[in-house]
Amino acid sequence: MSAQIVASVEEVGQGAGTVPARTFEEFLESHMGQEMLRFTTAGSVDDGKSTLIGRLLHDTKSVYEDQLAAVKKSRVNRAANGHVDFSLLTDGLKAEREQGITIDVAYRYFSTARRKFIIADTPGHEQYTRNMATGASTADVAIILIDANAFAKAGVLLPQSRRHTYIASLLGIPHVVAAVNKMDLVGYSQQSFEAIRREFDALCAQLGLADEVTIPVSALEGDNVVAASIHMPWYKGPTLLEYLETVPLALAETTGPMRFPVQLVLRPDANFRGFSGQVARGTLRAGDRVMALPSRRESTVRRIVTYDGDLAAASYPQSVTVELEDEIDLSRGEMLVEADAEEALPDVSNRFRAMVVWMHEEPLAVGRTYFAKHTTRTVRATVRKIDYRVDVNSLDHLPSDTIAMNEIAEVEFETNLPLFFDSYQDCRWTGSLILIDTLNNATVGAAMIVEAVTDQASAAAVANRYVGYTQPTDLAALDPGVLAGQLRSIVADVLPALEALSVEAAGQAPAPGKWSVQQTFGHLCDSAMNNQQRIVRLQLQPELDLPGYDQEGWVRAQHYELLPWHNVLALWRILNGHLAHTVEYVDRATLVHVWHYQGQSLSLGFIIEDYIAHLEHHLRALHLRA
Amino acid sequence: MTTLAQTEDEAQQIHAARLNHLQTLEAESISILREAVAEFARPVMLYSIGKDSSVMLRLAQKAFYPGKIPFPLLHVDTSYKFPEMIKFRDEYTREIGAKLIVHRNEEAIAAGASPYKLGTQNCCGLLKTRSLLDALQEGGFDAAFGGARRDEEKSRAKERVYSFRDGAGQWDPKSQRPELWSLYNSRLRKGESIRVFPLSNWTELDVWLYLYAEKIPIVPLYFAKERPIVVRGGALTFVHEGMKLFPGEKVEQMKVRMRSLGCAPCTGAMRSEADTLPSIIEELITFRRSERENRAIDHDEEGSMEVKKREGYF
Numbered sequence A: 001m002s003a004q005i006v007a008s009v010e011e012v013g014q015g016a017g018t019v020p021a022r023t024f025e026e027f028l029e030s031h032m033g034q035e036m037l038r039f040t041t042a043g044s045v046d047d048g049k050s051t052l053i054g055r056l057l058h059d060t061k062s063v064y065e066d067q068l069a070a071v072k073k074s075r076v077n078r079a080a081n082g083h084v085d086f087s088l089l090t091d092g093l094k095a096e097r098e099q100g101i102t103i104d105v106a107y108r109y110f111s112t113a114r115r116k117f118i119i120a121d122t123p124g125h126e127q128y129t130r131n132m133a134t135g136a137s138t139a140d141v142a143i144i145l146i147d148a149n150a151f152a153k154a155g156v157l158l159p160q161s162r163r164h165t166y167i168a169s170l171l172g173i174p175h176v177v178a179a180v181n182k183m184d185l186v187g188y189s190q191q192s193f194e195a196i197r198r199e200f201d202a203l204c205a206q207l208g209l210a211d212e213v214t215i216p217v218s219a220l221e222g223d224n225v226v227a228a229s230i231h232m233p234w235y236k237g238p239t240l241l242e243y244l245e246t247v248p249l250a251l252a253e254t255t256g257p258m259r260f261p262v263q264l265v266l267r268p269d270a271n272f273r274g275f276s277g278q279v280a281r282g283t284l285r286a287g288d289r290v291m292a293l294p295s296r297r298e299s300t301v302r303r304i305v306t307y308d309g310d311l312a313a314a315s316y317p318q319s320v321t322v323e324l325e326d327e328i329d330l331s332r333g334e335m336l337v338e339a340d341a342e343e344a345l346p347d348v349s350n351r352f353r354a355m356v357v358w359m360h361e362e363p364l365a366v367g368r369t370y371f372a373k374h375t376t377r378t379v380r381a382t383v384r385k386i387d388y389r390v391d392v393n394s395l396d397h398l399p400s401d402t403i404a405m406n407e408i409a410e411v412e413f414e415t416n417l418p419l420f421f422d423s424y425q426d427c428r429w430t431g432s433l434i435l436i437d438t439l440n441n442a443t444v445g446a447a448m449i450v451e452a453v454t455d456q457a458s459a460a461a462v463a464n465r466y467v468g469y470t471q472p473t474d475l476a477a478l479d480p481g482v483l484a485g486q487l488r489s490i491v492a493d494v495l496p497a498l499e500a501l502s503v504e505a506a507g508q509a510p511a512p513g514k515w516s517v518q519q520t521f522g523h524l525c526d527s528a529m530n531n532q533q534r535i536v537r538l539q540l541q542p543e544l545d546l547p548g549y550d551q552e553g554w555v556r557a558q559h560y561e562l563l564p565w566h567n568v569l570a571l572w573r574i575l576n577g578h579l580a581h582t583v584e585y586v587d588r589a590t591l592v593h594v595w596h597y598q599g600q601s602l603s604l605g606f607i608i609e610d611y612i613a614h615l616e617h618h619l620r621a622l623h624l625r626a
Numbered sequence B: 001m002t003t004l005a006q007t008e009d010e011a012q013q014i015h016a017a018r019l020n021h022l023q024t025l026e027a028e029s030i031s032i033l034r035e036a037v038a039e040f041a042r043p044v045m046l047y048s049i050g051k052d053s054s055v056m057l058r059l060a061q062k063a064f065y066p067g068k069i070p071f072p073l074l075h076v077d078t079s080y081k082f083p084e085m086i087k088f089r090d091e092y093t094r095e096i097g098a099k100l101i102v103h104r105n106e107e108a109i110a111a112g113a114s115p116y117k118l119g120t121q122n123c124c125g126l127l128k129t130r131s132l133l134d135a136l137q138e139g140g141f142d143a144a145f146g147g148a149r150r151d152e153e154k155s156r157a158k159e160r161v162y163s164f165r166d167g168a169g170q171w172d173p174k175s176q177r178p179e180l181w182s183l184y185n186s187r188l189r190k191g192e193s194i195r196v197f198p199l200s201n202w203t204e205l206d207v208w209l210y211l212y213a214e215k216i217p218i219v220p221l222y223f224a225k226e227r228p229i230v231v232r233g234g235a236l237t238f239v240h241e242g243m244k245l246f247p248g249e250k251v252e253q254m255k256v257r258m259r260s261l262g263c264a265p266c267t268g269a270m271r272s273e274a275d276t277l278p279s280i281i282e283e284l285i286t287f288r289r290s291e292r293e294n295r296a297i298d299h300d301e302e303g304s305m306e307v308k309k310r311e312g313y314f
């Protein structure tokens, strides 16, 4: 077991410049302690992405003999100068080998003494942009390939190189490196390289990509991939592998306010109730005060449970199970965050704008509704507006009503239930979502949240049906107890004047065809009865499809005008007393439940506030209240 | 998105917080298992008794601890598995309290299906692929966890974590759903299903390192031992109970082990001295051939694995 394996460890190509492990145990230790870096390739079709990855695998001795032999034997070979066609190591589909292009992402793996790498080799063909985005979404580093020979001919960067650099910047890949490939075809010329570097620098500056490096390589000949090039003595920077081994890993997710989306509630027996999930950012500690969203109930972390024993703390991206001190209502799709840190809370909103990469033949259109999966929560998201579409060449913003496949746009969404999110720039895990077609279930788009929509334009349109009333700004801050109190005091306030009203005055219509006071209070009874239904039902189910009611028709059908005035008034008082009682005990967590009504999604919180606003509107009209 | 540590202390804290690669892989796999259990109505785990299944099973124990694994294990038994595998399967699943379903294509087995009679492709088609699809349908399972890894073979390198299968259980590599971040699309129509691969990003070396670090039991056939062997079609074939020898075949004793476990007639052994996990790992990093090399089925034709996968084989 303690055999000396120095030779074999080096033979596997464990990178240059490190001290090889001395004993096997030491090797195991160091190997298990390695960190992981994920990178992706990007660029135009035939720039040499797959060849570069094949070369990287080959030169780090990560390719098995039998796999190499199979590639050498293959009927297809597109490589020049009698070279092995390394692209065949990653182009694993039959159709890819036949057509000589990459169609879907290939994931490959290799390690050196310094790091373990996960590679996503993505297609350059525009038609398969969705697969490029798939590979790039989890990357720490993007290698953008630029074909030096194609550049020499065109004099500009190809549109696809620009598009992929733009997508890499949108996806927030922390580091971008340009590999200027096929240097062998331009005589390893420094001038050619510098011309490309200037163009690429300009593009990165335009996109706000700060951390960017350019390396001249030949994937075919192996220059500057693993070993330094003998053909380009003028280049003094790192080889591609050196760069990948040393680039600092981004820390955005390990720091920052904690986010813990609940994946699963574990209840193996009556004594244990745990919330399982993966820490999406920051650190969760036993003893921490935490807040559940959307209910805003607080508790303390009692234990962080794992199969390997309890933990004192869990950080991004650990998967753990959390036990809380209090029995608070919390389920899948909800989130634990730090309590006592109002400024560190995520946005809680059902309206936001996001950058969307569209991935389906059928275009995205205003007014359409999709499923949106965000952390562990799936909701319905309706496209309210397309702010602009991006021209990937000029990066100009263009007006548009639809977004075609492979296009990128800023889109405003409204969801039926609120999401708890950060901007994608702040946190990849809580700022990203996928869009799913509600009929064929295809994944049709990827969205990166820019910000919550705070201008109340469309919410106000729903809310302002009654004078002076505005939509609650913060559902999570609504307190059912306070609302119940409001309702009781309104009733108590107007009751004396109403009791003093004569039967004649109550029964008199102010104008032909208008309701008398008695009929108006009949209508207010109907309002109470209908809202009683909504408020009770919405506590029992998250979504409700229930018809509205025809206000005039109800008043007519119940012949309120024929009842004694004091009976109508007593009914109204009793109905509101019971409604206030019901509201007082509404579970806060259900305030986000929604009633689907005439294409709108009205939350329980809104319905309660709206009921009170509606009542006040009528009382004001009768000059009973200011 | 790069945040730089402001102080030495902070830098150290961040370093301590960062997981190593095995911990990162473990966290990702556990999350995949939980997500699928949360979203699918009837998940099942395909349990092949091999080393990858052993890792996957341990990850499932971890994912639902302190609860039990909330889905059954399904073993598709071709009747050609090594007796050691069956013994291990029964003992180990009983020990951890997992529910086990064993499915066999009895009709084909009774009709004498064998790789010698039918060729490896047809034999696999009947005893593995057909049998698996039947078992999934019978059980009404809408999601099946598999232990396949992308580093095994180049068509597997193309597969998603959630691999969508149409009503006939088939994979269409040209129209896979985009899979961004760790947001998996689990929506299905009736009859469709999804294969979920929690070990997608693990390499063979990761699996062995994890088996070692976690002290996970595996079938003894993985460890080198003197065993009776015949050389058949260039491969070292382990002579097990009930196996018929062809004329002219001579049994020899050799110290061998299995690098991956399939059916006895189609899984070649390799000469080896490695009889402990560390020595296997040591052998692995000096070894220059892929683990599936000793499996007959991958060599039938170029792209044969892709063909099998399209048909529904794992």
Ligand SMILES: Nc1nc2c(ncn2[C@@H]2O[C@H](COP(=O)(O)OP(=O)(O)OP(=O)(O)O)[C@@H](O)[C@H]2O)c(=O)[nH]1
Pocket (backbone or CB within 6 Å): A043, A044, A045, A046, A047, A048, A049, A050, A051, A052, A078, A079, A080, A087, A100, A101, A102, A103, A122, A123, A124, A125, A181, A182, A183, A184, A185, A217, A218, A219, A220, A221
């Ligand atoms: N001369 C020369 N040819 C190269 C070099 N790198 C790649 N090629 C050739 O360029 C062609 C395309 O290479 P691939 O690796 O398939 O390109 P790709 O970028 O992966 O293409 P897609 O994935 O389809 O977008 C092949 O014929 C390669 O042999 C290089 O450095 N020099």
Ligand SMILES: [Mg+2]
Pocket (backbone or CB within 6 Å): A049, A050, A051, A087, A101, A102, A121, A122, A123, A124
């Ligand atoms: Mg390619």
